[in-house]
Each structure stands twice: as C-alpha cells, then as structure tokens.
Amino acid sequence: MGNKVVRVINKVVVYAFLLLTTLFVMYPLVYVVSAAFAPGSSIASLSIIPFGNGVTTEHFKNLFENTLYVTWFKNTLIIAVATSGLTIIVSSLAAYVFSRFRFTMKKSMMMSMLILQIFPSFVGMVAIYVILLRINGLDTLWGLILVYLAGNIPYNTWMVKSYLDTIPKSLDEAARIDGASHFRIFRQIVLPIAKPIITFLGISSFTAPWMDYIFPKMVLRSSNKQTLALGLFNFVTDKKNEFTNFAAGALLVAIPFVIFFALTQKIMVTSLGGSAVKE
Amino acid sequence: MNTKLNTDGSSKKKVLITSIIFMGLSHSIYFKQYVKGILYALMEILFLIFIPSIIGKITDMITLGSPQPNIPVKLRDNSIFMLIDGVMILAIVAIFVAIYVISVRGALQEYKEFCINKQFKSNKDSIKNIEGKAFPIMGLAPSVVLVVFFVLVPLVFSALVAFTNYSAPNNIPPNNTVDWVGFDNFAAMFGGNATWTAAFGRVAVWTLVWGILATVTCYFGGMIMAVVLHESKIKFAPVFRTIFILPYAVPSVVSMLVWKNLLNGSFGVVNRTLMQWGLINSPIPWLSDPTMAKFVCVLINLWAGFPYFMMLTTGTMTAISEDVYEAARIDGASKFYIFKKITLPLVLYQTMPLIIMSFTHNINNFGAIFFLTGGDPVVADTTSTSAGGTDILVTWIYNLTVNLLKYNYASVLAVMIFIVLAPFAIWQFRKTKSYKEGEV
Numbered sequence: 252m253g254n255k256v257v258r259v260i261n262k263v264v265v266y267a268f269l270l271l272t273t274l275f276v277m278y279p280l281v282y283v284v285s286a287a288f289a290p291g292s293s294i295a296s297l298s299i300i301p302f303g304n305g306v307t308t309e310h311f312k313n314l315f316e317n318t319l320y321v322t323w324f325k326n327t328l329i330i331a332v333a334t335s336g337l338t339i340i341v342s343s344l345a346a347y348v349f350s351r352f353r354f355t356m357k358k359s360m361m362m363s364m365l366i367l368q369i370f371p372s373f374v375g376m377v378a379i380y381v382i383l384l385r386i387n388g389l390d391t392l393w394g395l396i397l398v399y400l401a402g403n404i405p406y407n408t409w410m411v412k413s414y415l416d417t418i419p420k421s422l423d424e425a426a427r428i429d430g431a432s433h434f435r436i437f438r439q440i441v442l443p444i445a446k447p448i449i450t451f452l453g454i455s456s457f458t459a460p461w462m463d464y465i466f467p468k469m470v471l472r473s474s475n476k477q478t479l480a481l482g483l484f485n486f487v488t489d490k491k492n493e494f495t496n497f498a499a500g501a502l503l504v505a506i507p508f509v510i511f512f513a514l515t516q517k518i519m520v521t522s523l524g525g526s527a528v529k530e
Numbered sequence: 531m532n533t534k535l536n537t538d539g540s541s542k543k544k545v546l547i548t549s550i551i552f553m554g555l556s557h558s559i560y561f562k563q564y565v566k567g568i569l570y571a572l573m574e575i576l577f578l579i580f581i582p583s584i585i586g587k588i589t590d591m592i593t594l595g596s597p598q599p600n601i602p603v604k605l606r607d608n609s610i611f612m613l614i615d616g617v618m619i620l621a622i623v624a625i626f627v628a629i630y631v632i633s634v635r636g637a638l639q640e641y642k643e644f645c646i647n648k649q650f651k652s653n654k655d656s657i658k659n660i661e662g663k664a665f666p667i668m669g670l671a672p673s674v675v676l677v678v679f680f681v682l683v684p685l686v687f688s689a690l691v692a693f694t695n696y697s698a699p700n701n702i703p704p705n706n707t708v709d710w711v712g713f714d715n716f717a718a719m720f721g722g723n724a725t726w727t728a729a730f731g732r733v734a735v736w737t738l739v740w741g742i743l744a745t746v747t748c749y750f751g752g753m754i755m756a757v758v759l760h761e762s763k764i765k766f767a768p769v770f771r772t773i774f775i776l777p778y779a780v781p782s783v784v785s786m787l788v789w790k791n792l793l794n795g796s797f798g799v800v801n802r803t804l805m806q807w808g809l810i811n812s813p814i815p816w817l818s819d820p821t822m823a824k825f826v827c828v829l830i831n832l833w834a835g836f837p838y839f840m841m842l843t844t845g846t847m848t849a850i851s852e853d854v855y856e857a858a859r860i861d862g863a864s865k866f867y868i869f870k871k872i873t874l875p876l877v878l879y880q881t882m883p884l885i886i887m888s889f890t891h892n893i894n895n896f897g898a899i900f901f902l903t904g905g906d907p908v909v910a911d912t913t914s915t916s917a918g919g920t921d922i923l924v925t926w927i928y929n930l931t932v933n934l935l936k937y938n939y940a941s942v943l944a945v946m947i948f949i950v951l952a953p954f955a956i957w958q959f960r961k962t963k964s965y966k967e968g969e970v
Binding site for chain 2: 261262265266268269272273275276277278279280282283293294295297299341342344345347348352354355356360361362363364365366367368369370371372373374375376377378379381382397398400401402404405408432433434458461462464465480483484487492494497498501504505508509511512513
C-alpha cells in the first residue's frame with residue numbers, strides 16, 4: 252500500500268517537473284507564434300495572453316508586399332545550398348587524402364587546422380574584408396560563400412577524417428589492386444560508406460548561414476543582397492521595434508527548420524554522438 | 531657532368547646537392563622525368579622573376595609606409611593593405627618553400643628506389659603513377675588555398691595588428707599610416723592603462739565564469755532531462771522529448787532576439803505579466819542590471835543549449851549494454867545506485883571530450899551574448915572601452931572593431947583567446963585515436 256503511494260507521488264513529481272520545463276521551453280515560442288498573428292506592431296502593445304488581441308495575417312502580407320522578404324529568403328537559400336554543397340566536396344576530398352595518404356608535413360598541417368578552428372572567423376574580419384575587396388568579392392553572394400566555405404574546412408575536414416579512419420583500408424586497397432583510380436575509389440566506395448558523417452556535415456553547414464549575422468553585415472551592402480538574419484534583425488533594432496513583423500518573418504524560417512530537425516533528429520544524434528565520442 | 535648514378539647509394543649527396551641547386555634539376559638530368567623536372571623548374575623561374583616585387587612587398591610590410599599628408603588621400607600609403615599583402619606574400623613564400631622541400635625529398639626517394647631496383651621506372655609505370663601522385667595534391671589544393679587565404683592570413687594579420695597602433699582617431703588608413711609599436715598594447719592592457727586593465731580583468735573573468743557556467747548548466751540540464759525521460763518510464767516521454775528539442779531547432783538569432791524582447795524591462799511581456807498578476811510592483815531589470823543580466827544570459831543559454839546535451843546523453847545511455855543493468859539488478863542494486871555507479875560514470879566518460887569542446891565553444895559564443903543583451907547593460911567604463919556588463923571577450927572584440935575602431939586592442943584580445951584556447955585544441959589532437967596510434 253505504502254509502496255503504491257510513493258509511486259503515485261513519484262509520478263506526480265516527475266510530471267510536475269516535466270510540465271514546468273515544458274512551460275519554460277514553450278514560453279518564448281508561444282509568443283513568437285501569437286505575435287506573428289497579433290495586430291499592432293511593437294511588443295509593448297502585445298497582449299500578455301497569447302492571441303489575446305485577436306488574429307490577423309497583415310504582417311505576413313506586409314512581409315511579402317512591402318519588404319524584400321522573398322529576396323532575403325532566396326539569397327540565404329542560395330548561400331546555404333552552395334556553402335553546404337561545396338563544403339561537402341572540398342572537406343571530404345581533403346579528409347580522404349589525410350586519412351589515406353602519407354606525405355610530408357601531414358602532421359603539421361592537421362595540427363594547424365585544429366588550432367585554426369578554435370577562432371571565430373570574424374577575428375580576421377578586417378583582413379577578410381580587404382582580401383574580398385581585392386578579388387571583387389564584396390557585396391556578392393559568392394564572396395560570402397567563399398568566406399563560409401573556408402571557415403568550415405578546418406573543423407569539418409577533421410571530423411570526416413576521423414570517421415574515414417574507422418573504415419578499413421583493405422576495402423580501397425582491394426579496389427586499387429583492381430585498377431580503380433583514387434577518384435573512383437573515393438566516389439564509389441568511400442563516399443557511400445561515409446554517408447552518415449557527410450549527411451551531418453551537409454546539414455550543419457546548411458543551417459549555419461541562416462543564423463549568421465556578422466559576415467553578411469560586413470560583406471553584403473545592397474538591399475537586394477541581404478540575408479534573412481540581416482533583414483529580421485533590422486525589424487527589432489534600438490531605433491524601431493516591429494516585433495510582430497519580426498515574429499512573422501521568424502516564424503516562416505523557424506517552421507521549416509523545426510520540421511527538418513524533427514525528421515533528421517536520429518541522424519543528428521547518432522552523428523553528434525558517434526563522431527566525437529568514438530575518438 | 532656525369533649523369534650516371536651509382537646503385538650502391540653513394541650518389542646520394544650528388545642527388546641532394548643537384549636538387550637543392552635548382553628545383554627539379556635532378557629529376558631532369560638523373561631520373562629522366564622531364565615533365566616533372568620542367569614543371570618544378572618553371573615554378574622556380576616564376577618565383578625568381580617575382581623576387582624583386584616580393585622583396586618590395588616585404589619591405590612595405592616592415593615599414594608600413596610613411597605619412598604623406600601633402601598628397602591626396604587616395605594616393606597615400608595604405609599601411610593596412612601593405613600589412614595584408616605582406617602576410618599574403620609570406621604565405622606564398624612559405625608554400626613555395628614547402629614545394630621545394632617536397633621536390634628535394636622526392637628526388638631522394640626516387641634515388642632510393644633506383645638503388646633498390648637498379649633501374650628507372652618504366653614510362654608506363656610513371657604514367658600510371660601520375661594519377662596516384664597527383665590525387666593527394668589535387669584533393670588538398672582547394673582546402674589549402676582557401677584556408678591559407680581566408681583563415682590563416684586573416685588570423686596572422688590580426689595577431690600582427692596587436693603589435694601596431696592601428697586605432698582611431700590618429701592611425702586609421704587611408705588618411706594616416708600605422709606604425710609598429712612592439713608590446714605597447716599588451717602593456718596598456720596589463721597594467722599600463724588603468725581603465726583598460728580594469729575592463730580587461732572584468733571581461734576576462736566573466737568570460738571564464740560564463741564559459742564554465744554555460745557548459746555546466748547545459749550539460750547537467752540536458753543530462754537530467756535525458757535521465758528523467760529515460761528512467762521514469764512514463765507514457766508520454768517521446769512527446770516531451772520532441773518538445774524539449776524545439777529550442778535546438780529554432781535558429782538562435784531568432785530565439786535570442788525573442789527572449790530579448792520578452793525580457794525588456796519596460797514593455798516586455800514577462801514584466802507586464804508578473805505585474806498584472808500582482809507578483810511584483812516595479813519591473814524587474816532583467817537585462818539592465820549587470821548582475822541580473824549575467825544570470826539571465828546563463829539561464830537563456832540553458833534554454834537554448836540543454837537540448838543538445840539531452841540528445842547526446844540519450845544517445846550514449848541507449849548505447850550502454852542492457853546486460854550491465856541486468857547484472858546490477860540481479861545483485862539487488864537500487865535504481866539510484868545503478869544510476870550513480872553505472873550510468874553516470876559511463877555517460878560522463880563518453881561525453882567528456884564534448885564537455886571540453888562545448889567549453890571552448892561557449893568561450894567564443896558570440897551569438898548567445900550579442901543577440902540577447904548586445905553586451906549591455908552599460909557600466910562605468912563602457913563609454914571609453916565599449917565593454918558592457920555582459921560582454922565576453924569575443925563580443926568585446928566585435929565592439930572594439932566596429933564601434934571604437936580600436937583594432938590594436940581587439941587584436942590583443944584575440945591573441946589572449948588564442949593563448950587560453952590553443953592548449954585545449956592541442957589536447958584534443960593528442961587524444962585522437964590516429965595520433966595515439968602514431969598514424970599521423
């Protein structure tokens with residue numbers, strides 16, 4: 252009898268704890284959704300009860316009609332897709348070479364990549380700006396893509412290299428004896444086996460540009476080259492507060508992200524755990 | 531000149547000297563690898579042609595130009611361009627030297643093989659080998675070029691700026707030039723200038739405290755959630771798990787800006803709700819009181835960061851073999867005892883590297899601070915140093931470069947971050963499997 256009471260109390264405590272956490276987690280998210288549909292513009296006029304002031308879709312209309320939201324979205328998508336694709340190609344090629352070949356200065360090259368990846372790339376902002384200026388890459392999407400790509404290489408090459416080290420070399424040696432070229436081995440044998448880590452690499456380098464603010468601000472000047480982070484940030488600066496417009500725009504980005512993460516949760520968990528924990 | 535080589539290894543010196551005299555020379559005259567030899571030779575010729583301009587660029591880098599107040603701004607020496615060009619030239623020279631070393635080593639290797647086989651490789655063999663030899667070079671070339679010019683050169687440039695007076699108002703090109711000042715900036719940061727020293731001390735301490743607190747709270751927060759969901763065996767665990775992953779899925783710029791607005795002191799929803807409920811009489815200064823703002827930073831970072839560790843711990847916990855638990859249960863161990871003695875140590879051991887990585891990430895976690903507080907609130911020295919109450923080193927670096935144009939002090943901070951974090955990176959390298967097995 253006493254045992255049962257303890258069990259019930261236990262369950263109540265666990266549920267109370269989980270519900271409180273849920274409240275904490277959902278709190279800002281609920282307000283983003285309600286603000287996106289709330290009339291008015293600033294956060295000061297937002298009802299403290301979600302959806303308390305009624306529902307309107309005027310902010311979405313405003314985004315599409317009066318701002319360059321679609322252009323921002325398109326630019327960000329181009330940058331994200333290109334960065335992700337190029338990072339996969341460049342990093343996995345380099346990782347394959349590091350994993351399978353012996354050559355002069357290999358150790359020092361790998362060491363320097365590991366040390367380079369501890370810096371946030373904006374530490375070298377001034378120099379990157381001048382270098383982009385020299386190659387006419389300022390105010391262009393490809394300039395920004397190059398910066399992201401280069402910044403992604405050190406860490407990701409390491410990550411893929413560690414993964415490739417776990418794939419037995421006998422596989423590609425056998426193919427080599429059969430006369431396959433290195434490139435063919437890489438494309439037809441190594442890449443398919445390394446798919447989990449490549450997927451993870453693709454996802455992580457695809458999502459990063461959506462959230463970055465510093466480099467787009469530095470590189471992109473014209474209004475039709477802005478990215479989402481820049482555009483959204485400008486809704487809630489110190490000078491103006493258009494929280495509801497911001498919320499509407501943020502909601503439209505967050506929804507695909509949430510769906511995407513829900514779908515790829517498993518891959519992310521295994522890759523996150525697997526790649527780092529194994530070493 | 532005798533181009534015949536002895537097969538007993540006695541011509542090693544001859545090959546070595548010839549290959550050092552001119553790049554690719556021994557490939558051409560001894561090994562009859564004319565294509566390779568000519569390519570190497572062309573590279574050296576190209577380098578020799580550019581030597582005068584290389585020397586010019588490096589001289590510019592050393593002098594950083596001279597002030598020319600009498601000529602139009604556009605024509606004046608631009609010290610910053612000179613410095614960046616100098617660093618790029620040094621990078622190119624380093625690459626050239628590396629290729630030179632490779633060519634000499636290649637020649638010696640070739641000779642060693644000749645001594646063993648007593649003959650040169652047949653043409654067919656060497657053609658077949660071209661693909662094999664070229665692949666690593668082609669595979670690495672894009673990475674090396676990109677990393678050198680967009681990561682390495684900028685970082686070396688930043689480090690060098692720490693030894694110049696590149697700062698507003700008197701040393702901003704193109705109007706004025708910049709000069710080397712040795713360790714002056716470091717001296718100012720470490721005792722020379724009271725305001726800056728105090729600000730540096732304050733920010734450095736908070737950066738460390740932040741790094742530790744942010745990592746510890748997220749790690750244990752995530753672990754507690756994972757354990758509760760895993761051990762309590764409640765029906766709705768998957769539902770809760772999905773809800774708890776949401777903060778990880780929402781782009782952090784968005785969530786931080788939302789929190790910033792909700793927590794706004796005067797018109798934020800949080801304060802208005804609390805006041806309406808009569809819980810407080812005056813607004814709580816969530817983000818405008820320095821101590822409170824620091825606490826809020828850690829708390830909101832917990833909101834954003836615990837899902838990652840929850841997923842990670844769940845992953846490692848499900849990977850622990852069921853046999854271990856079975857054995858413990860048969861021995862009559864209690865649930866709590868099993869957790870303390872089996873689950874916790876195993877999970878800790880497995881995720882330890884990630885805790886360290888997360889710590890270095892948090893030290894550099896620009897977004898969590900910049901979008902939530904922007905470094906605010908303002909404290910006593912903020913107007914002169916631009917370091918607010920919640921600024922960590924990286925956000926301070928950003929303020930210094932963007933607002934105050936004190937590039938020299940920003941670079942000193944970057945160098946400090948490097949000195950603190952580099953050991954972690956080296957440690958991480960040393961514990962990788964390939965390093966331990968002597969593979970690298």
